[in-house]
Amino acid sequence: MVFAGDQGSLDHIGLSPMLWQEQNARRMQILVVDDSVHIHHQLRTYFSAAGYENVSYVLSAAEAFEQIFYNDKRVANSVDLILMDIDMDGISGIEAVKRIKADPRFLDVPVVMISADTSTDSLQQAFDAGAVDYITKPLRKIEILVRVKSFLRVRQLTIELRKANDELQQLVNLDGLTHIANRRYFDIALHREWRHFRRSAPPLSLLMIDIDYFKRFNDRYGHLAGDRCLRKIAKVLSDVVKRPRDLAARYGGEEFALILPETDRCGAVAIAKRVLDAVSALRIEHATSTTGSQYVSVSVGVAVATDDPHKGSKGLIDESDQALYLAKQAGRNRFWVAGDLESNGDSSQYEETCG
Template identity: 50%
Template sequence: GHYYFFEDETGQLTLDDVSSPAFAEQFQLARTPNLNFGFTDSAIWLMFQASNSVPHISDWLLEFAYPLLDRIEVHTLTPDGQQQMLILGDTLPFRARPLPHRTLLAPLSFKGEQVNRYFIRISTESSMQIRPTIYSGIHFFQQSNLSEFIYGAFYGVLLLMVLYNAFLYFAMRDTTYLVYVFAVFSATLFFMVLHGHAHQYLWPDEPAWANTLSPLSSSLWLIGTAIFTKLFLETRRYVPRLSRMLDGLIVIGGIAILLALTARYSVAMQFTSAAALINGLAILVTGLICWLRGNKYARLFTIAWVVYGTGMALLALSRLGYIPDNFFTLNAAAFGLAFEIILLSMALSDKYRILTEQLEVHARELEQRVAARTAELELANKTLRQLSNRDQLTHLANRRRFDDYLAQEWQRHVRNRQSLALLLLDVDFFKAYNDHYGHQAGDGCLHVIAATISRILQRPTDLAARYGGEEFALILPETSLGGAVSVAEKVRAEIQALDIVHAASSAFKRVTISVGVAAWVPSAEQLPALLIKSADEALYKAKRSGRNRVVPPPR
């Protein structure tokens, strides 16, 4: 037979409104067995006529296969003017249903040779997927028994995989197995909600859970599959950029959880459905790229995800209203999941075998690689030490590096009984330069001075450091006082030759430096601080004497 439909965008029309003869032209013929309006606030009215051609009472069943419809009002209008109303929907407790079945069933009863008219009002926050089908009782239960057997096998496979991989996790302590169990459990819960089994068996007296658990379980599945993909494919190793993308999917899953717990069902489910499409595509691309880049255990993963991802994409598209809702689109993801988890379980075993073989190879190569690896670590540590000991502005050594190096060289010179020299340099009138030209120009000035100092110091044992603010320190190992004064004078002259304009200088109108020098052979009874103090006193004397000069320590 056929039926007609009308979309009530206001949601306010009553049976009297839509059943009036003047309203009949508003109904449209449904040209396909199913209607899919996606997520909508409209109420949908269906109208059809059914007759009983035999002289005795005949009973039929009207099924709505999508069990997440919130409220269905089935109005029966008989030829003698009687009206009957039956209410279905997943917002009612399960025991309130006329027939105890996971789908939404309405019994239709006809007297002999009677023609009834039916008006059905449907409203829901879930996806408006309508597929009304009339069955004889025998035909329906024959089909239902077969489908329930298939679903039982499906859930049995999922449960078996959950238990099997949970056992492997406790045996091997590999987090990948635990995440796999979490993902499969979330998917199982989602499909039980989607097909009405959760309402029937898990919370028959709590219908509101369906509107929460559907987007919530889907969100948990999004997070679980993203984490599983990262761990199983080792994305940080093979595809670091895509690994960060998967981190983003995990964040999206977290947002979806918040929406599932706080927002309207339609908002949460639309967000989750869209996220499922993105998730499926992203994980499929990740698997393909890892496979192409030589990840040996990405092959089975990718094949499994192609099947499951295709099914989930069809399901999400049908939920969003872009493709028709039918038995295939509703169950493709379920069957794809069953096939996928078997393949993924095989992939986990394959990965374990590959890793075991790799460990054996690594064990044989370990002795040859230890030296190279140690060198790499030493280089990395050296680089880290260099970065941690460098002043960011001038790229000279920082104060911590200066203190460590001075203490090290002090002890060495005590043992070798050689002269150790220290130069303290201060930029003349630098505060006035900063105030006049600004801090950015001041930073540039310090950078140029530091580069000049680095160019002058040629020996690898010499160290130039930023001592603080506009003050620099130079450690010159195995250098006499005379040699240190020569180096200091060269640095002073080179900086003066830079001819950096300093209009705020009260003496030279150019950037200059003052240098204090100290040098002697350290003894075990002395501390490095004594050398610093001596150079600092010389620097103070240079500033008091007019600046732009080099002064050794007082005799």
């Protein structure tokens, strides 16, 4: 997408935004599906003269399926516009459009029908199948090129809008200071993982993490230093959790959370210890801390989901919060596992059961 502030990036290569968009459209993928070699030759001549670089030609719907699906429904080839003959041997153009549009990945890809049959019934079937327009035979160069340019532009705008929406959604889900997930997205993610847990009961763990004596830190070093501290802690937490579904989030203030799907008690304890060690390794001075360390430290509450239909995700949060409270009561700079009568932040007590 070209924003006003990006104009300079186009000016230095001598392109206006409109010309850049037109040239970009000519690099988009066009697929022609027609059982006439003559039509292929005619369109190849038109497109070549107009500067379209990426045009594929196939003689049947079956070949089209191979082209766009790579013989594997899970991997779709990129295609931005499909020109489809209605009347073909084997699978008809209308049936082909139905199958293509049944795949969510191609809902936004425009399909233009090519046909000598302009009867109302035929065109209605084509539109009902998912076609957006039709071109009549015999083909006329000006009509073909104008329609193609128009639909590629719409396709381009659709892609740019989706990208912009994705970027906006990421911003909505991120904490502005630390650039990790915010509380809103934490709630969404935990609800999703809890539903997955209830369906198939894989282990699910939650860690609540609080910076020890953070108010004292702010009072001593100032709020700018406090912000830097929060960003460093967030970076550490992001580095600790590496699997795609793991989530590090800022829960609020100086409190963070880690959602750990498919992580049992032993795995959660290992992560808690890794968090303590990683924060300690930052060696952020904290002269007013009374944890026994002269550096910034954290306390961690660990909770593991159990098969209790009455608890819900809020119950998991409550358990990890209670464990965090007990870690603080025990002197901070340690972790506590929900349900344990004693926990001193030393994972050695779990070595016998965790191996």
